[in-house]
Amino acid sequence: MAKKWVYFFGAGKADGSAQMRDLLGGKGANLAEMTRIGLPVPPGFTITTEVCATYVRRKKSYPKELLPQVKEAIARLESMTGKRFGDVRNPLLVSVRSGARESMPGMMDTILNLGLNDQTVQALARRSGNPRFAWDSYRRFIQMYGDVVMGVQAEGRDAHEPFEEILGALKREARVERDTDLTEGNLAELVARYKQLIKRRTGPRAVEFPQDPRKQLWGAIGAVFESWNNDRAIVYRRKYNIPHEWGTAVNVQTMVFGNLGDTSGTGVAFTRDPATGRKEFYGEYLINAQGEDVVSGVRTPTPIADLRRQIPKAHAELERVRRLLERHFKEMQDFEFTIEDNKVYMLQTRTAKRTGLAAVRIAVDMVEEKLIDWKKAVARVPADSLSHLLAPVFDRKDRQEAEGAGRLLCRGLAAGPGAASGKVVFNAEDAASMANRGERVLLVRIETTPEDLRGMIAAEGILTARGGVSSHAALVARQMGKVCVCGAQDLHIDVGERLMRVKGHTVREGESISIDGTSGEVFLGSVKTAPSEVVQVLIHKTLDPKRSDTYRQFTTLMGWADRLRRLKVRTNADQPDQAANAIAFGAEGIGLCRTEHMFFGGDRIDAVREMILAETGEARRKALEKLLPYQREDFVGIFRVMKGLPVTIRTLDPPLHEFLPNDGEVMRELAEKLKIPYQKIAARVAQLHEANPMLGHRGCRLGVSYPEITQMQARAIFEAAAQVRKEGIRVHPEIMIPLVGFPTELKLQLEIIHRMAAEVQARTRQKVEYTVGTMIEIPRAALVADQIAADAEFFSFGTNDLTQTVLGMSRDDSGSFLPTYLEHEIIRTNPFASVDQTGVGKLMKLAVEGGRSVRPNLKVGICGEHGGDPSSVEFCHQLDLDYVSCSPFRVPVARLAAAQAALKEKNA
């Protein structure tokens, strides 16, 4: 039997189902599923993703069985609807849409009203009794088809421009404001002009717009498959790690019309509020419009609640659909519908994107509603999205002042919660390049399109003048966790002049504004931000936990996560306040306390510099004596806060030149202060200069060269520990030696530490439990982990440096080629953000195995930046590490990611 390439759905029955999303794409699978559960879905068929893969592989040719299978499906459609392709009395019209395995909103091209031509448009006019509608449909079809299939596009930044230009001109000629005011005659004229444009713009071949519906169909199918490899789709897949080989399906579906008049319309709805997660019917619609009008943001739609008044029957049906969808899918859905003459048709449903705030609320609520169990709730919240709950909002007082000062420019739709300030930029490229230079920017656009993606990624927030809460800007911003205000209609943007006018104010590119994606407010200038509810409760204690739903949901979810996870979560903190924050977020210890951060500030840096400039061990020891009390006090503060939780303290790591000034003026001041000749300082600075400081005289190499440094640090740790113990507080320091590559390095440092421990304990008569371990941050350490574990009581992966050395790639210098590497898919994700599991990870595995072969209960953790990255946390779980350590605000993310890793393992 020939392979099945085409899956039919219609009249309550379907070849496919929701389980077949790999084959049918998300849209196709759910159209089939909706058909099966009795929802009103216009009949149609899906061409599988396998065809796309074949099409790409075979350089644009189809499997030979496809043609007859499509033919047969069309025949079934014709018989089911009683319409026929190209029939001059009752023509069949279809939409052709893409649909990949993972939703890629706005990424792919869509064609509506396919089947219309100079004959069938007349039939449609007759049958609908609405010639204006027929001609409007025809001109829309030609516009989409011309753009997507025939490649008639603007060369510049704004797509659709040539067709829009003709439309605009005609509107001016007809002296009308809105598209809907164009008459049937106007539209017929538009069709003629569009066809001329196509002929003119298809080069010397001067191709005519095709009149044969079958030819139209195959053109559209090919264009969808082509669109899989357009630039914006590739950028999107790269950002979301969607494999290029998956391919898209093509959905061909009988047209229904939202533009048949005032009892017709089209809309997008969410079963809950995707911004807040509240259980409220949420969405918007346009009367007398086709679907693309809503999503593209060209017209600003009406909130769904108004539909109850406008078309009550349709509203009631949609409420029924909403309940049915959630009961069936047990997930928040985002669905598209069309109302054709009071009757609702479902065009799509899918799991809805949501903000982090919404994700947490919905997961917790659905458990309470008994829709899902608590483990599913844990699995469902993307760990990264927790950071939205900790993101800042506007400071109330500063916001009030800004409003009082008349700086509240306008309001738009609250589309991506959080608050952000930044410099206004009016196009995506500039936003990306300014952000690259370290500026905080807000991308301001009339509306966004997929071409703006890079700029949106780079910006702190997004503000649009047009488009609703389900516009491209809103959808993408919510998914990325960006602050977003959209549809701020008072904005008048002049992209050419690089400015916008808002109620008499003119804001030029580079000036600062502030937006609140929770309230929709837009302010002139910067407005101070304030902590989120969760942060107010946990860190600032300025909010009563009972008064915060968000906090309650957050702790509920975290509690479930903690029941599941095996990995401990620690934090990287150098100061008592950071440590306290991390504990509030659930940290179970400090995984990395960098002692060098304590070396800066005030008199300390002078003593540090004196130490570096010392020429004898004696002089060095004298300078170190001055540092000792500071270091001790730092540790006392941290030990007190940590109350017996483990504190991993790393001995001095950076190369000494980092502590010396490079600037001549500062060197001169230092010379005067320390009463040392300037030349001597300059000479020492020059002497300490390194060709590759990352691979230079740093880490334990310093402690080996200058054992008195390690000695001072060890003494400070043990004296601090003794002092805090005397106060009745338990203390558990874990001393960590950085950059170890050779077992003897560790031995030499160990000896100093044990000697100081013994000395301080004897002197203070306080017994301190401590361990000494090592970072694994250069490949050699991983390779000889068995030898190192003979002495090391714990390992901690320093994946920042390990990544740099394993990849032979300096993080600071990789900016010049990493973008190219991501573009060419040499790497899938930035290895400094997410552990390179194939390379670095293999070495980590060797290190864990090597270490535990000698010391089976060896404690192993990770303290690089990767400790707060969910996929890296999952990898650490798989490696059977004991803990991950990350910055305080990433602790909840790591807790949830650890729980999800455990869950995934159990389910595997």
Next chain:
Amino acid sequence: MAKKWVYFFGAGKADGSAQMRDLLGGKGANLAEMTRIGLPVPPGFTITTEVCATYVRRKKSYPKELLPQVKEAIARLESMTGKRFGDVRNPLLVSVRSGARESMPGMMDTILNLGLNDQTVQALARRSGNPRFAWDSYRRFIQMYGDVVMGVQAEGRDAHEPFEEILGALKREARVERDTDLTEGNLAELVARYKQLIKRRTGPRAVEFPQDPRKQLWGAIGAVFESWNNDRAIVYRRKYNIPHEWGTAVNVQTMVFGNLGDTSGTGVAFTRDPATGRKEFYGEYLINAQGEDVVSGVRTPTPIADLRRQIPKAHAELERVRRLLERHFKEMQDFEFTIEDNKVYMLQTRTAKRTGLAAVRIAVDMVEEKLIDWKKAVARVPADSLSHLLAPVFDRKDRQEAEGAGRLLCRGLAAGPGAASGKVVFNAEDAASMANRGERVLLVRIETTPEDLRGMIAAEGILTARGGVSSHAALVARQMGKVCVCGAQDLHIDVGERLMRVKGHTVREGESISIDGTSGEVFLGSVKTAPSEVVQVLIHKTLDPKRSDTYRQFTTLMGWADRLRRLKVRTNADQPDQAANAIAFGAEGIGLCRTEHMFFGGDRIDAVREMILAETGEARRKALEKLLPYQREDFVGIFRVMKGLPVTIRTLDPPLHEFLPNDGEVMRELAEKLKIPYQKIAARVAQLHEANPMLGHRGCRLGVSYPEITQMQARAIFEAAAQVRKEGIRVHPEIMIPLVGFPTELKLQLEIIHRMAAEVQARTRQKVEYTVGTMIEIPRAALVADQIAADAEFFSFGTNDLTQTVLGMSRDDSGSFLPTYLEHEIIRTNPFASVDQTGVGKLMKLAVEGGRSVRPNLKVGICGEHGGDPSSVEFCHQLDLDYVSCSPFRVPVARLAAAQAALKEKNA
């Protein structure tokens, strides 16, 4: 039964044998062996190296069975000689010497005449009938014992000073020139003054020189064991990789006296000439002297040939000994003897150190003499020593001119062949520090001591005023392969004034001189050097091979080596002349041709800079077009020379900023030349600056970012190949992609290369066999070797960068801590000179296994500097690599090392 700690030898019988050198040390084992084969060895016993190990481990206490065993050995000695310890009529006198498993010349302390005291000296005077001899022996004993056992030493640089000072003062009082002119009375006075010195210099305890011979003996034994851990011994072991745990044995042996008058003497001889390897009896002696006088270089001894005239009987006996030793040991021996009243006694024999020149000649000669087989000859020549055969000699013409200009200062003894020029330095510390700054220095000393070792290592050559061809300076220099002239008696060195006077010339520190260690000549100023015989034959073709014995021996040995080795040997060469040299030395291909070296010089660098400054791909391609003909010509030249041997060409590797000027002036010139604003150049230089260039935008990252570079290089290679093939010469390019870490990097570069290959082959109609492979020089490449081998047709280890990344250690910056690391024994050898087998080696093993798991016949080589290091070559053999590649002059070393590795494997 108690463990045996003491091994006796005497009267033709011995407990030990030559096989027991681990236990008895080299000296002890050979004393036993000589005793067994009937050579005249004074009886004695050896305390084993195990006692030393115990002594060190137990913090200076002996195994309890040692005392009775020594007691018993003494008793046997007494009964065998009829003498008794402390006997006032016939006292037993012994020497106490160290003797480790590996010879460590001059490293350890020795004590002679032990057993003498205020009573026994009288007995010795009576029995010898030579009171002067007895008192001379006594004063020597006190001097040595005071120095070595009681620690009476100079605080400054010159050892022995306090005793020598007293001796000098007495000689001045007695108005005599030489020690031998001192009378019995003078010597008795000297003894008294020495004893006072000891009492004075042993601090508040004011210890007396011990009179009890048994107390003397245990003091001496302890001192020998202590000396195992003195600084100079540690330095020596570090340099020669001798494990510290081996320990030394102690040899206690009945004294015989070379200072009994004119029919007595002492000497050191070699069974062949250790400098040239000629089969000539070689050595020197002093009449009326004790052994230390010869080795220490205080007196300049007489060549051994003169002994035939002076003591004919002894000379004849020594000739017999010489023959017997070589027949028995089948190796060149270096032996110490004493003539006591016409009778020869053997005090030591050992395998003689020799120059590279001598090593080759002796190995080849011994095969011809049927003493050894050819495989043993291959095994015996230290591979590194072959470089001596290629080391330069003085240019004949320049030497003649120097002589004509009166610049021949003087002649000394030719002690270490080769020629060297450099700045004069009079002490070892300064030599080391000047050499560290990159200066070429010659160390000039009155005589050298083990304290000078660091300076000798640092110097190009060594010149001494005193001491013979077996002096410390000569022995060490030969072993290190340093140029050495010793015993140049016309030199009058004033260390304090930092100058030397030679026949009216004054040479100050820092002035240049030149020495010829083959002729013994010393020249003022620099003399040009010229190639060695082998180089003249092979490279310059200026010497008829038939006229060079050295060349004949060299090729004979190389021929044998080539029959044994499995590893191929290639060379690193960027230019046709280098490649030709390497082929002359036996290279079987080019393992690394760096294309960037071709980018410098003349107009090329301008085009390179134009390319780097280009702002568009187009402009870059235009600049590259200019480079193409140069690159093509370079490759043509190399392909012609290589005649079908494989040529591994590496695509552009260094970061682009290496090609741009940093200096403002040069940037200005460049701006004018290229008609580009200065600011633009300065901006590009700043933009290309990297924090860690070693880990930056280089290697294939350049080819990925700028594919047109790879394209130009590939085109140049294939066009050159086609051109050379047209000339009827076979060509086999192997294109190598540097710094690959990700499989896709290689894929992208491969695609360009294959495309250019196809294009050029089609255009020129010349088929070129080529392969494309990758360097393995960052850890990730080794870790994902299986993935990379899917596309790579060969691997080549870039162990320079691999060492830097695996160890996280920048070669350029490691100078600030590597010396400390060697000192603390964190590492045993410099990892940039010899592969770190434990760390880097483990990763190499993974890479070979990974690569061959996918491509079983994967060709694997090494092209780092390590390819010419014998121990690294052995490691590569063990890893089953296909070839090593090294600089042209190291090719013979690699060939021999490869043969030895194969031999070792076969014998294992």
